[in-house]
Amino acid sequence: MAVPSFLARDRIVAKPGFSRWLIPPAALAVHLCIGQVYATSVYKTSFVERFDASQTTIGFIFSLAIVMLGLSSMVFGTWVDRNGPRAAMFTAACFWSVGLLVAALGISTGQLWLVFLGYGVIGGIGLGIGYISPVSTLIKWFPDRPGLATGMAIMGFGGGALVASPLEGRLLSAFDGAFDPAKAAASSADAHALTLMFVVLGLAYLVFMMFGALTVRVPPDGWKPDGFDPSQVKSKQLVTTASVSAHNAIRTPQFWLLWVVLFCNVTAGIGILEQASPMIQDFFRDGDTSTVTAAAAAGFVGLLSIFNMGGRFVWSSTSDVIGRKPIYALYLGGGLALYVLLATIGSTSTAVFVILAVLIISFYGGGFATVPAYLRDLFGTFQVGAIHGRLLTAWSAAGVAGPLIVNGFLDAQGEPGSLVAGDYRPALFTMVGLLAIGFVANLLVRPVADRFHEPDSTSTRERSAA
Amino acid sequence: MNARIAASWALVAVPIVYGLVETIRKAATLFTG
Numbered sequence: 001m002a003v004p005s006f007l008a009r010d011r012i013v014a015k016p017g018f019s020r021w022l023i024p025p026a027a028l029a030v031h032l033c034i035g036q037v038y039a040t041s042v043y044k045t046s047f048v049e050r051f052d053a054s055q056t057t058i059g060f061i062f063s064l065a066i067v068m069l070g071l072s073s074m075v076f077g078t079w080v081d082r083n084g085p086r087a088a089m090f091t092a093a094c095f096w097s098v099g100l101l102v103a104a105l106g107i108s109t110g111q112l113w114l115v116f117l118g119y120g121v122i123g124g125i126g127l128g129i130g131y132i133s134p135v136s137t138l139i140k141w142f143p144d145r146p147g148l149a150t151g152m153a154i155m156g157f158g159g160g161a162l163v164a165s166p167l168e169g170r171l172l173s174a175f176d177g178a179f180d181p182a183k184a185a186a187s188s189a190d191a192h193a194l195t196l197m198f199v200v201l202g203l204a205y206l207v208f209m210m211f212g213a214l215t216v217r218v219p220p221d222g223w224k225p226d227g228f229d230p231s232q233v234k235s236k237q238l239v240t241t242a243s244v245s246a247h248n249a250i251r252t253p254q255f256w257l258l259w260v261v262l263f264c265n266v267t268a269g270i271g272i273l274e275q276a277s278p279m280i281q282d283f284f285r286d287g288d289t290s291t292v293t294a295a296a297a298a299g300f301v302g303l304l305s306i307f308n309m310g311g312r313f314v315w316s317s318t319s320d321v322i323g324r325k326p327i328y329a330l331y332l333g334g335g336l337a338l339y340v341l342l343a344t345i346g347s348t349s350t351a352v353f354v355i356l357a358v359l360i361i362s363f364y365g366g367g368f369a370t371v372p373a374y375l376r377d378l379f380g381t382f383q384v385g386a387i388h389g390r391l392l393t394a395w396s397a398a399g400v401a402g403p404l405i406v407n408g409f410l411d412a413q414g415e416p417g418s419l420v421a422g423d424y425r426p427a428l429f430t431m432v433g434l435l436a437i438g439f440v441a442n443l444l445v446r447p448v449a450d451r452f453h454e455p456d457s458t459s460t461r462e463r464s465a466a
Numbered sequence: 467m468n469a470r471i472a473a474s475w476a477l478v479a480v481p482i483v484y485g486l487v488e489t490i491r492k493a494a495t496l497f498t499g
Contacts, residue, residue: 032482
């Protein structure tokens with residue numbers, strides 16, 4: 001599918017003197033906007049009231065958006081790599097913005113199916129294309145620090161929720177004076193306020209993402225940063241300078257081992273995120289009351305968001321120094337140990353519980369941010385965006401499996417509001433088992449066999465730049 | 467070019483700082499009750 005000439009890759013080749021430090025803000029501009037998908041709790045109750053629907057039905061809108069993220073990144077990954085980051089960011093901005101505006105129309109007219117179509121399907125496609133749009137470009141601009149570069153961008157996805165959550169609260173209370181953002185779980189905004197909020201977000205995100213699309217550039221053929229010696233990178237274990245196509249990558253055991261690694265790491269993280277607020281209250285429950293108030297539990301959720309974002313940058317950058325395989329051994333092996341501690345001594349004090357939980361979440365974020373660099377190491381830069389897109393189906397699968405596992409175990413233990421720390425143990429030890437599987441999968445990762453490499457690296461580079 | 471880099475970073479840093487401050491304020495209730 002051809003793109004208009006102003007979006008074409010050859011129109012955005014950087015001229016001499018262009019600084020690569022303009023690329024991370026361009027990438028962040030996109031990820032900060034699409035990260036809104038994790039800031040839905042502010043208006044979830046308002047949606048339930050507006051459509052007279054169950055929490056589960058409303059929750060499915062956001063699950064659908066994440067499933068579409070995985071599917072669209074898989075389907076459009078090769079298109080993104082072929083047409084370059086400006087076309088991808090522009091397309092993502094249009095889909096994401098139109099998705100929010102169609103959802104606004106659905107809220108305004110009281111038609112839930114339009115919200116599913118707008119936010120879940122159209123917006124979800126924008127999420128997928130937007131998520132992978134800067135990855136390949138960042139890796140090419142930062143061959144010396146790919147973990148740092150992708151960590152900065154994907155940190156933006158975590159940061160997007162941090163920005164959108166308070167912003168949505170302020171918008172809703174501005175449009176509906178009766179809405180109290182401090183009690184979003186109980187307070188409900190009217191349809192007019194919800195509609196206006198979605199329109200404002202849709203237009204603001206369009207402008208912000210267009211800044212990214214207009215700023216981004218691809219490096220000229222053969223460009224490398226000053227002082228960078230590619231032979232030093234090649235000398236590291238698992239790192240290749242060969243090229244593997246997306247078509248070939250999914251035929252390698254390495255791709256599927258990484259799929260398992262990402263699936264296990266994300267599922268385990270969701271185990272905490274999904275139940276964060278009730279979980280901390282249940283862990284410190286004494287009879288019908290908990291020593292952790294609802295406001296303190298909301299503060300705990302905020303703290304998790306900060307460590308989710310910070311972990312993406314800190315751990316991914318650290319992987320440039322210690323290597324991708326060792327850092328995943330830490331995410332999965334360390335996470336396993338932390339989950340065991342959470343299940344056994346987590347209820348001894350809130351400080352212990354909070355420290356264990358924030359470390360687990362930082363590993364969850366780190367797993368997302370480091371995986372593009374791991375793919376670059378194993379498969380080269382040729383079609384790393386497309387390969388990353390295919391790998392993100394693991395996220396979609398984990399987004400369904402994680403809540404199913406946790407909710408399934410908790411439903412079997414008793415009614416919400418009556419659970420205690422011990423009731424979480426079956427779910428937590430299931431996560432320990434998953435992390436053990438992921439740990440073994442990571443250990444099994446070896447360099448990709450030569451038969452999967454593209455035959456002519458010169459022609460591969462030319463095609464990659466075409 | 468330096469001014470353009472600073473402006474670009476400022477554009478993304480401002481919302482991040484806003485989000486961080488708001489979230490830290492909310493998270494503080496965890497320690498203050």
